[in-house]
Amino acid sequence: DINPRAHSYTKYNTWDTIQAWIASISSSNPELISRQVIGNTYEGRPMNVLKIGRKSSSTKPSIFMDCGIHAREWISTAFCQWFVKEALSTYGTDSEMTSLLNQMDVYVLPIFNIDGYDYTHKTNRMWRKTRSAQSGSSCIGADPNRNWNAGWCTTGASPNPCSDTFCGSAPESEIEVKNVADFIRRNKSSIKAYLTIHSYSQLLLFPYSYTFALAEHHNELMAVAKGASNVLRSLYGTEYTSGPGAATIYPAAGGSDDWAYDLGVKYSFTFELRDTGRYGFLLPESQIKPTCEETMLAVKYIASHVQKN
Numbered sequence: 292d293i294n295p296r297a298h299s300y301t302k303y304n305t306w307d308t309i310q311a312w313i314a315s316i317s318s319s320n321p322e323l324i325s326r327q328v329i330g331n332t333y334e335g336r337p338m339n340v341l342k343i344g345r346k347s348s349s350t351k352p353s354i355f356m357d358c359g360i361h362a363r364e365w366i367s368t369a370f371c372q373w374f375v376k377e378a379l380s381t382y383g384t385d386s387e388m389t390s391l392l393n394q395m396d397v398y399v400l401p402i403f404n405i406d407g408y409d410y411t412h413k414t415n416r417m418w419r420k421t422r423s424a425q426s427g428s429s430c431i432g433a434d435p436n437r438n439w440n441a442g443w444c445t446t447g448a449s450p451n452p453c454s455d456t457f458c459g460s461a462p463e464s465e466i467e468v469k470n471v472a473d474f475i476r477r478n479k480s481s482i483k484a485y486l487t488i489h490s491y492s493q494l495l496l497f498p499y500s501y502t503f504a505l506a507e508h509h510n511e512l513m514a515v516a517k518g519a520s521n522v523l524r525s526l527y528g529t530e531y532t533s534g535p536g537a538a539t540i541y542p543a544a545g546g547s548d549d550w551a552y553d554l555g556v557k558y559s560f561t562f563e564l565r566d567t568g569r570y571g572f573l574l575p576e577s578q579i580k581p582t583c584e585e586t587m588l589a590v591k592y593i594a595s596h597v598q599k600n
C-alpha cells in the first residue's frame with residue numbers, strides 16, 4: 292500500500308490516500324463504477340473521473356460533478372468522496388439513488404486541482420490556485436475558476452500572475468481546466484447537468500457570474516436552487532442563499548459554471564459549502580459528516596429535477 296494511513300470519509304485525506312482510495316473504490320463494483328484518466332495535472336498527477344451508474348451498453352444521460360477546483364476548499368474534496376460512497380452503498384435500497392443510477396450516469400471528479408491540494412497539505416494551507424509556472428513572473432499558478440472561456444478576464448479577475456484571481460495567460464491555459472473542458476465537450480450531448488463544489492459561504496449559485504444579465508433559464512434555475520436549499524435546511528437548519536453568481540456573491544468571469552451553461556448544459560450550479568466565516572476554509576473535521584449529509588439532500592434534489600426534465 293503506497294500509503295499506510297487508512298482512508299476516512301470523515302477526515303481530510305491526503306492526495307496519496309485519495310489516490311489509493313480511487314484505485315480501490317473504482318474496482319470495487321464493476322456493475323456500478325468505473326474510472327477513466329482524463330489527463331494529467333501540471334505536475335504530472337493523474338486526473339481520475341469516476342463514472343457511477345448501472346452499467347449500460349448505450350450512452351445514458353449524465354451529470355458531471357467536480358470538487359476541489361480550489362485547493363484550500365478541503366470540505367469540497369471531502370464531499371465528492373462522500374458522494375461516491377453514498378451512491379455505491381445506497382444503490383438498491385434508497386429509491387431516489389437507485390432510480391438516478393439506473394436512468395443516468397454521474398461523472399465525479401473528486402479532486403480537480405490535485406497539485407494545489409497536495410501543496411495545501413504540505414506547504415501552504417491557504418493556497419487556492421494551480422501550481423503552474425507563469426512566463427515573465429516568479430509567481431505561481433492561475434485561478435482555475437477564472438480560466439474558463441466565459442467572459443474570460445473581463446471582470447472579477449486579474450491579469451497579474453501574482454494575484455489569487457489571476458485568469459491565466461489565455462482561456463484554458465491551465466492544463467487541468469483544459470482536460471476537464473475537453474471531457475465535457477466530448478460528452479456534451481449526454482451531460483445534462485454540471486455541479487461544481489466549492490467552499491465557503493453556504494450559497495447555491497447559478498449563471499451568470501460574468502454579467503448581471505439574467506440567464507435564459509433564470510426562473511427555473513432559481514426555483515431548483517431554492518428547492519435544493521430548502522431540503523438541505525430540513526436536516527440541520529443550515530441556511531443557504533440561492534441566486535445568480537454576480538448578484539449573490541460577486542461578479543467574476545471565467546468560471547466553470549458559466550462556461551458549461553453557455554456550452555448548453557442547462558442545469559449548471561456552483562455550491563459554496565459550510566460555513567459562513569467562523570472557520571471558513573478551515574472547517575473542522577467534526578463538520579464533514581453533517582455538511583456532507585445535508586449536501587447529499589440538495590444534490591439528490593437537483594438530480595431528480597434533471598431526471599424529470
Ligand SMILES: NS(=O)(=O)N[C@@H](Cc1ccccc1)C(=O)O
Pocket residue numbers: 361364436489490491496500536540543544546547548549561563
Ligand atoms: N469558492 S470561492 O470562495 O473562491 N468563490 C467562487 C465564487 C464563484 C462561483 C462561480 C463562478 C465564479 C465565482 C470564486 O471562484 O471566487
Ligand SMILES: [Zn+2]
Pocket residue numbers: 360361364436489490
Ligand atoms: Zn472556490
